[in-house]
Every structure is written in structure tokens, then in C-alpha cells.
Amino acid sequence: MGGNKTTGGRRCGLAIPGLAVAALTIAQGGPGITALGPVRRRLFRGLAGYGDPGHVALTFDDGPDARSTAGFLDLLARRDIRATFFMLGSMVAAAPGLAAEVAAAGHEIAVHGWDHRYLTLRGPQDTFRDMARAREVIAETTGQVPVYVRPPYGVLSGGALLAAGRLGLRPLLWTCWGREWAPGATSGSVVRTLRRDLGGGATVLLHDSDATSPSGSARAALGALPWLLDECARRGLKAGPAAGHGLGRAGAIRAEAGAWQGNAGLGGNRDSDPAPPGPREGAGPTGQAKRDRAVPHAGEDSADDAAAQDHRQNEHDRGHGHPGQ
Ligand SMILES: [Zn+2]
Numbered sequence: 223m224g225g226n227k228t229t230g231g232r233r234c235g236l237a238i239p240g241l242a243v244a245a246l247t248i249a250q251g252g253p254g255i256t257a258l259g260p261v262r263r264r265l266f267r268g269l270a271g272y273g274d275p276g277h278v279a280l281t282f283d284d285g286p287d288a289r290s291t292a293g294f295l296d297l298l299a300r301r302d303i304r305a306t307f308f309m310l311g312s313m314v315a316a317a318p319g320l321a322a323e324v325a326a327a328g329h330e331i332a333v334h335g336w337d338h339r340y341l342t343l344r345g346p347q348d349t350f351r352d353m354a355r356a357r358e359v360i361a362e363t364t365g366q367v368p369v370y371v372r373p374p375y376g377v378l379s380g381g382a383l384l385a386a387g388r389l390g391l392r393p394l395l396w397t398c399w400g401r402e403w404a405p406g407a408t409s410g411s412v413v414r415t416l417r418r419d420l421g422g423g424a425t426v427l428l429h430d431s432d433a434t435s436p437s438g439s440a441r442a443a444l445g446a447l448p449w450l451l452d453e454c455a456r457r458g459l460k461a462g463p464a465a466g467h468g469l470g471r472a473g474a475i476r477a478e479a480g481a482w483q484g485n486a487g488l489g490g491n492r493d494s495d496p497a498p499p500g501p502r503e504g505a506g507p508t509g510q511a512k513r514d515r516a517v518p519h520a521g522e523d524s525a526d527d528a529a530a531q532d533h534r535q536n537e538h539d540r541g542h543g544h545p546g547q
Contacts, residue, residue: 271425
């Protein structure tokens with residue numbers, strides 16, 4: 223079932239000049255800017271994962287995790303649905319058999335980095351080494367050449383864009399999420415959060431691991447997944463991996479970056495992510511996870527608050543409520 227042993231790496235490689243231009247441009251706008259929901263969705267539609275309006279891309283971050291990923295695989299297999307798993311290289315190294323199992327089940331494998339750290343804290347060389355190491359272990363372990371990369375916390379630094387270009391990886395963030403990593407999240411809260419921004423063409427982010435978030439978050443995500451799949455079906459939307467999402471040419475990022483540059487008055491670094499405690503070099507996933515718990519997805523949280531505000535404004539502009547709310 224390794225049907226997507228992929229030629230996508232070559233496809234992405236064609237976009238390297240575009241990515242390089244984008245890297246230079248986005249770096250001027252501030253390294254944390256792509257973590258912002260409203261800005262990302264207005265000006266970086268490709269990065270935000272807007273694709274085929276009849277399709278929803280399902281993506282899962284932070285695994286593979288022996289404690290939780292199997293539940294996602296079982297449910298997706300029962301529904302005969304494939305997804306994209308953005309894996310951490312450190313997690314793949316800790317559970318290579320499981321990573322291979324995800325790929326063998328027909329899912330697309332993508333890169334989330336080696337360690338779960340803010341790339342803004344790392345220099346360009348360190349960022350490249352982290353991404354390259356993750357890509358290599360994923361390719362060796364799963365037999366897939368990854369096409370997409372999603373940096374931790376969605377913070378896409380200029381160094382990360384350059385590294386992605388050199389490695390033939392296409393950056394992909396998300397349109398819609400469940401915030402299962404927030405303290406106290408439940409399946410119900412995940413459903414309510416997903417419902418806000420779910421729509422045709424969305425890229426949905428959930429986590430199949432608690433490695434970088436409070437215990438129980440993957441369970442909350444898994445509990446919400448049946449609703450998500452049912453809701454997509456009810457709306458006539460086909461759920462599947464990023465590979466089938468119709469994301470178009472990677473070079474389109476250049477136009478998005480140009481749009482961002484033209485809107486630099488939106489604030490640059492104003493809403494950048496708060497800096498987490500200083501990382502320690504050479505840490506494995508366990509140590510890293512403990513540090514990250516001190517600031518679980520802090521940048522994503524602030525981005526989501528802004529996204530909620532943005533959503534309310536959109537609803538106001540359209541003059542009607544969101545279906546089902
Ligand atoms: Zn993550």
C-alpha cells in the first residue's frame with residue numbers, strides 16, 4: 223500500500239527559486255508571522271492549506287506515538303480514509319516500526335522537524351540540519367520521500383523556508399484546528415473549535431501524540447475525529463491527505479509573500495510568539511517534551527485567539543451565523 227512512494231519531492235524541487243524569494247521576503251515581515259491565523263489565511267492561502275473546495279485535508283502532528291497513534295490508524299482504516307502525518311524525526315527514531323506502519327496503511331508522511339522547537343531560536347544551519355535529519359529518517363523508515371514540511375508551532379522562519387527549498391519540501395500550515403493541546407480540552411471542545419473554521423478546501427490540524435502537549439490531548443483529538451469525518455461527509459466533502467488536496471503549484475508562495483510585503487503595515491512582529499525557555503542542544507524527545515509543556519503551543523494559542531476574532535468579524539461581514547452553531 224505504499225502507493226504514495228512519491229515523486230512529489232521532484233515536483234516540489236521545481237519551486238525552489240520561488241521558495242528562496244519567499245524566504246527573503248517573509249524574513250522581512252518577521253519570523254513568527256506565519257503562525258498568525260488571520261494573517262496566514264488572508265495573505266498566505268497556499269501556506270494555510272486552502273485547496274480543492276470539495277476536499278478537506280486531514281493532518282496529524284507530533285507522532286508517531288506508541289501510546290496513541292494506533293487509535294487514529296484504526297479509526298481511519300475503518301472509515302477507509304487516508305491522511306497526512308507530520309512526524310517528528312525524534313519520534314520516528316523512537317518508534318520506527320510504527321512510523322512504517324502508518325506509511326504501509328497508505329497515509330502520507332510529512333516532516334515536522336526533528337525536535338519540537340521554535341525555529342526562530344535556531345540559526346539557518348541548525349534549522350537545516352534539524353529538517354534534513356528528520357527528512358532522512360522519515361524517508362529511510364517509511365520508504366516515502368516527504369513532500370511537505372510543517373515547522374513546530376507553525377512558526378516559519380526565513381531559515382526554515384530556505385531549508386525547505388534546499389530539501390525540496392513544501393511548507394504547509396493549516397486552516398482549521400481543534401486546539402486539543404489547550405489545558406482542559408475535551409472531545410467536545412475540539413469539535414466546537416473545529417466547527418468554527420471547517421469548510422471545503424480546509425487543511426485540518428489535529429495531534430496524534432501528547433508528546434508536546436498536556437496528557438490527554440491526543441485522546442480528545444481522537445474522540446472528535448468521528449464527528450469530523452461525519453461532518454465532512456454530511457457536507458459532501460471528501461477527506462484525505464494533503465497529497466490529494468489540490469494545493470497547486472508551490473511557486474504560488476512567491477505571490478503570497480509579495481502580498482505580505484505589500485501589507486507590512488499589519489504589524490510585523492507585533493504578535494510574534496513569546497520566546498520559550500532556552501533549548502538545550504542534543505536533547506531527545508522526552509526532555510524536549512517536558513520543556514515544551516512549560517509553554518504548550520503558546521504561539522498557536524495567541525494565533526487562535528486572533529483567529530477567533532477574525533472569524534467573528536467574517537461572520538459579521540457576511541451577516542449570518544456559522545452553520546450548525
Ligand atoms: Zn507540533
